[in-house]
Amino acid sequence: MTTAVDPYAQLRPTSPARFLYALNPLAKFVAPLPAMLALVFVRDAATPLAFAALAYLLLLIGARFTVRLAGILGLAVPLGILLIGFGLSVWTDATLVSGTGAVLQLGGWTLYAGAVQVGFATALRLGAIVVLALLPGLTTTGPDLVRSMVQQLRVPYRIGYTALAAFRFVPRFGHELDIIRQAHRVRGSHGGRGPFAAIARWSGYIVPLLAGGIRHAERVALAMDSRAFGAYPDRTERHLVPWRARDTVFVALFWLVTVALSLLLAPWGG
Structure with a gap:
């Protein structure tokens, strides 16, 4: 079956290596979801760093490199982690981390190493979640997402x-x-x-x-x-967004990597 070119799909791969654009939008949303959920419960810094590195690698390889992508990955995300980490470090209850060494002292106020560790670990978790969310966000168009939800999830x-x-x-x-x-x-x-x-x-x-x-x-x-929108229970789709074998492989591999990183790095509930 021959389908027409989608006039609204502005994101297109410039080479076969830019594989993220060719994946089903649902696959790009489902694949990082377990990792994002796992990052909610971990307390260390190594696990979010690993997942952030994985997301960075996929974006740099599978997405078209633009000024916008460079600004987000090279400036916005690191700066946001630094600001949030410092803010959370300041707001951490000093009585809970008073047994750790002092990093900064201003008069009667002391910034402890434990507060810095807690603050930046939380900031790294938030940053990793954001970067994982960028996988579908930067490589998916709204029309394609809606079509995949209608065609695969049977959303009306x-x-x-x-x-x-x-x-x-x-x-x-x-x-x-x-x-x-x-x-x-x-x-x-x-x-x-x-x-x-x-x-x-x-x-x-x-x-x-x-x-x-x-x-x-x-x-x-x-x-x-x-155009008789809503007159019939089903709608004929001009542009198909199928679920292919590569989507299944991408989701399965991402889930396997998520499980491996979680078991190797995360001290759950620590």
């Missing part, structure tokens, strides 16, 4: 495609807000500075933005009605 297409249509309102609102701002600048009604000027400026954006959203919702509703 009325729910899936209605949610997708609502989700598409977000970039639409951003585009219309930019147009409204440009129109205000052309008319010279951008206002001055200060909190009251900002409130007045944003109040001038709300009415045309809501009006544009209502018009867009009416057009979408008319387009869906003209």
